[in-house]
Amino acid sequence: MNIENTQSQMRKGIFEFCILSIIRRGEAYPSDIVEEMRNANLQIFEGTLYPLLTRLKNSEMLTYRWVESNSGPPRKYFSLTEKGETFYQELEQTWNELANGVNTLTKK
Amino acid sequence: MNIENTQSQMRKGIFEFCILSIIRRGEAYPSDIVEEMRNANLQIFEGTLYPLLTRLKNSEMLTYRWVESNSGPPRKYFSLTEKGETFYQELEQTWNELANGVNTLTKK
DNA sequence: TTTTAGTACTATGTATTGCAAAGTACTAAA
DNA sequence: TTTAGTACTTTGCAATACATAGTACTAAAA
Numbered sequence: 001m002n003i004e005n006t007q008s009q010m011r012k013g014i015f016e017f018c019i020l021s022i023i024r025r026g027e028a029y030p031s032d033i034v035e036e037m038r039n040a041n042l043q044i045f046e047g048t049l050y051p052l053l054t055r056l057k058n059s060e061m062l063t064y065r066w067v068e069s070n071s072g073p074p075r076k077y078f079s080l081t082e083k084g085e086t087f088y089q090e091l092e093q094t095w096n097e098l099a100n101g102v103n104t105l106t107k108k
Numbered sequence: 109m110n111i112e113n114t115q116s117q118m119r120k121g122i123f124e125f126c127i128l129s130i131i132r133r134g135e136a137y138p139s140d141i142v143e144e145m146r147n148a149n150l151q152i153f154e155g156t157l158y159p160l161l162t163r164l165k166n167s168e169m170l171t172y173r174w175v176e177s178n179s180g181p182p183r184k185y186f187s188l189t190e191k192g193e194t195f196y197q198e199l200e201q202t203w204n205e206l207a208n209g210v211n212t213l214t215k216k
Numbered sequence: 217t218t219t220t221a222g223t224a225c226t227a228t229g230t231a232t233t234g235c236a237a238a239g240t241a242c243t244a245a246a
Numbered sequence: 247t248t249t250a251g252t253a254c255t256t257t258g259c260a261a262t263a264c265a266t267a268g269t270a271c272t273a274a275a276a
Contacts (some may be wrong), residue, residue, distance in 0.1 A: 001167040003198045006121045009262065010206055012233055013117025016109075021214040030253075040213035041205060048234050050254065055233090059109040072252045073242035090111045092214070097149060098118055099207055105148035106129040106200070116263055117233065123263080138224075156263050158225065163262095180223045181271035 015044060015052060017091040020080065023062065024088055029075040053078060061087050123152055123160060125199040128188065131170065132196055137183040161186060169195050 022028055022036045030049055037044050056062045061084035064076045080088065130136055130144045138157055145152050164170045169192035174182045188196065 001124075001163060001169070001195075003195070003202060005261070006124055006199060007202055007206075008234055008260095009121025010202065012120040012262085013114050014206070014210060015234080016114055018210060018213055036213065040209045042209040042213065045235060046254080047236060047256090051256085052233085054255085055109060061109070069243085069252085071244065073254080075253070087109075087111070091114060094111060094115050094118065095210065095214070098115075098122070099211075101148045101150040102122060102126060102203065103207075105126055105144065105150065106203070113232070116231095120233085120262055153264060154225080155228090155265060159227085160262085162226085177223085177272085179273065181225080183224070 011042075011044075014095070015048065016056070017088075017095050018042060018044075019049075019052060019056070020061065020084060020088045020091065023078050024080050024085065027077045027079045029067070029077050031075075056084070060084075119150075119152075122203070123156065124164070125196075125203050126150060126152075127157075127160060127164070128169065128192060128196045128199065131186050132188050132193065135185045135187045137175070137185045139183075164192070168192075 018037060018040075019033060022033050028036075030046075030053065033049065034044060034046075053062065057064060057078070060081055062078045063081055064078045066074045067077050069075050126145060126148075127141060130141050136144075138154075138161065141157065142152060142154075161170065165172060165186070168189055170186045171189055172184045172186045175185050177183050
């Protein structure tokens with residue numbers, strides 16, 4: 001039982017919300033997403049990100065298209081489906097309830 | 109991929125923090141803990157709570173004593189160790205960083 | 217006295233996902 | 247042709263929330 005493990009456990013379930021939020025604001029490819037998360041001091045690893053994007057795509061929350069890049073391999077740009085937008089709103093509510101609950105409990 | 113599962117995943121890692129916070133404020137037994145969490149709109153099941161308390165005890169974050177109850181079986185009252193207090197402070201920082209990161213990212 | 221009900225705690229199997237690591241593929245530069 | 251950087255894929259493992267089945271204690275009811 002150590003802090004790194006707990007950090008990892010705390011991240012579970014939260015990354016879906018973060019990723020959908022980023023893509024909701026505009027089409028993005030994985031490196032964009034990593035960058036935006038890093039800017040918010042959130043760390044996500046490729047081994048997490050790619051399977052998660054795949055799961056979201058398979059669940060019809062996201063669609064993607066291939067875009068040739070200037071100098072390098074093609075990139076997969078993701079965007080939100082209507083189903084994804086609905087799910088995002090549920091996630092937003094879920095997060096807010098959880099965060100409020102925790103803060104209520106721990107800040108007294 | 110549905111909201112209930114994501115809620116469950118979001119809870120991972122957070123309950124340690126909540127439980128230590130409750131016990132930090134004063135000695136408590138499991139039903140006390142369930143009650144305080146419910147008051148904060150956080151739901152924890154016995155299958156989660158008891159093993160978690162055991163893990164925290166085994167990691168020397170908590171100690172406990174048995175207390176006879178007025179009408180019913182004896183109760184296990186938990187309290188925080190010094191190691192638990194230190195760990196709590198790390199958890200508090202971890203939670204604040206995570207919550208700030210998520211809110212920064214999703215509220216823009 | 218025995219049985220029932222309520223309370224308290226224990227143990228275990230399952231599903232899910234973050235993490236780590238190994239790998240493939242594309243493009244441009246050396 | 248080889249190397250380096252970028253982009254994506256796959257898979258196995260560890261940890262924990264959840265569900266469930268069970269044991270144990272005490273008081274009240276039968």
